[in-house]
Amino acid sequence: MSRKIKSKMIITGWILLGVIGIFLVTLGLSGFMYNAFASNKTNVKIIFTLLGVFLIIFSARRAIKLIINAMKNGKINGDISKEDLNEMIYKEKVLSKGPKIVAIGGGTGLSILLRGLKEYTSNITAIVTVADDGGGSGVLREDLGMLPPGDIRNCILALANTEPEMEKVLQYRFKEGSLKGQSFGNLFLAAMNEIYGSFEVAVRETSNILAVTGKVLPMTLEDVKLCAVLENGEIVEGESNIPIRNNECKSKIKRIYTEPQISYPLVEAIESIKDADIIVLGPGSLYTSVIPNLLVNNIVGHICDSKAVKVYVPNVMTQPGETDGYTVANHVEAILDHSRPDLLDYIIANIEEIPEEVLEKYKEDGARPVILTNEDEKKLKDMGITVIKDNLIDVKKDYIRHDTLKLSSIIVGLSKDGKTKKAYY
Structure with a gap:
């Protein structure tokens, strides 16, 4: 050893x-x-x-x-x-000089990106959706009346300075009894929420305990429910119900909104957006992880007013029940339809071909690669959006993910000085 x-x-x-x-x-x-x-x-x-x-x-x-x-x-x-x-001290000094990055989203996609970004800068603020209502998070949300901790937990762990053994403990899910399906990390956040009587403080104190690089903030402290209006006119309530019902009726999502429709961002989140060098949307589920953050009161205005470079990273695979048949341009159009036409400066899209044997499992579930067509490129150029395309695939244990270090390197390189500040290794 x-x-x-x-x-x-x-x-x-x-x-x-x-x-x-x-x-x-x-x-x-x-x-x-x-x-x-x-x-x-x-x-x-x-x-x-x-x-x-x-x-x-x-x-x-x-x-x-x-x-x-x-x-x-x-x-x-x-x-x-x-x-x-x-x-370790020298590396920390280098990271502290990296660009100020605000990453907005939720789900697996955002946590994967954060793992890469923390190798280039310690000035990271993750603004995470709290609209999810499924799984263990949904149970705690219903039983304890707290905000769902799942996506927050994943982002905290992504930015935490811990070893794999510690992460295994916090990600461990109970297999039997009344706690079946719950993760240790979710219960930890639930207990912290009980102690401090504030989800915001619970997240901050948990981040301090785990020596998180940067900050993790919920998109709002309001108890919001996500709703979707389908093209057939049907309204679906609840984040976890949207892809299920959409799959059943085969009607695309026209728009999403939250109940209550007025919710407010954290002051700390607004300050981070104002001071940011780069603001990144995604990767993550388009309608249930990324766009919900844009529905918080005036958050789009704060993003547009910021002098930061604005970047969107679409998923590498479509999501059944959400983005069936979507190309890169379709993803961008959905973002702009729920915000403003001038929201984005850059799109970072994958153009790497995925091995057919890996795709087979995804095709069985109805997922397909998110492609960037020539028509997409022309359309995005006409919108004033610069397209960055590269080979960005990382396949591990037959799961398709973004190559987090390569993607992070591209994002950091978009800071206004035009230089990629690479961490010390």
Whole structure:
């Protein structure tokens, strides 16, 4: 086992203990535990709280001792040297000089992009949709009256300075019992929400615990429901119902809106947009992850007023029930129909061919590659939008994703100084 790998394992172990301790304290002090354990509730809460406090103190003392040893002896238990620490500090200095990027969206697409962006800059603000109502997030939203934590959790983990072991813990989904289908990370955010009585504060404190690079912000603190008007005139209510019903009736989405129709962005989100060098929309589900953020009161106006470069990254594959048969231009038209014609400066589109054997699984579900036609390019040029096209596919375990480092490099290169500020490795 290499020295660096062993070092990471040591650090990860103490961080893991500390986070588990914080989670236990949170559970012990929260109303969530009160509801979870109808009997012996007081004893259970005390046990969780005391155990959590012990783990926090123990892990913190060990971590401090490791750092002191490093400064005194030039290494930590023979594993982490002063050179390693200097390298981390130097890298952080380089990243702090990177462009200010605001990434807007949700779902898997946004979290994948964030993993790449944090290798080029630490000045990242992710504005994440909270309109989803399916899966474990939907259950917590209904049961606890909180905003859905799922997309927020994924973005926090994407920007967190943690090792894979820690991410596995927070992404773990319970397989049995009343918690079946819930992820540990969702429950953590739920408990933090109970403790602080504010979803905004819960997200901020969770980000602090996990040493997040940049900021993760919900698109609004309002309890919004997503609705879609189909071309046949039917109205579908609920984010999770939209693709299902659309698939059933085979009628395209005409427009989407939220109930209530008036919701407000966070002040911190507006400030980040005003100060941004680059604003990125997507990648992610067009109608249920990206566009919902544009429906928040006057957010489009703030984006257009910003001096930042505005970029849209469409998905590499169509999404059944949302974007069946859509080309790149169709995606852009939907964005502009829900905002303003002058919203975007650049489109970054994939032109890499996907291996047929990989596509087979997607075709079975009704998904197809999002293509950029010659007609698309002409149409976008006439709109005053510059098209950047490149090979941007990354296939892992038969899943098609954007090549996050290559995509991030292109995005960072669009900062107004025209230079790609690459992180130190």
